[in-house]
Amino acid sequence: MKSPKEVLHDWVAAYNARDPYALIELYHDDAINHQVAFGAPLQGRKVLLESFIAFFNAFPDNYTHPENIFEDGEWVIIEWSGGGTFLGELGGNPPTGKSFTLRGCGFFQVIDGKIRFQRGYIDKYTWFTQIGLPVS
Incomplete structure (x- = not known):
């Protein structure tokens, strides 16, 4: 069975490949x-898959670069930088063609080789301002 850190490396690879189907395979059925x-x-693989598909359609050139990865027991933490271009509809908003760069971090609880829980932190104001969306 893969360690939490190995699962996160697989997550980054699937995310950077913009492959929602490879990505969802890393999650438990009831993941949050x-x-x-x-x-x-x-919550749940169906909802998560839909969100990944929507995100990758909106940002088809999205990328994430890990800056730090830390593992502690069943938890793995990533500090990342990334970016992309808003080229497809997102949450009812038409694409603006604007690009973004952003930094953030994510916490992943990995149990039995699959992600059970994920929490991410980004600066929504910075992101939305760059891609031309109103911040609410």
């Missing part, structure tokens, strides 16, 4: 993803 800047957590 809480992106704090966006409110309520998402």
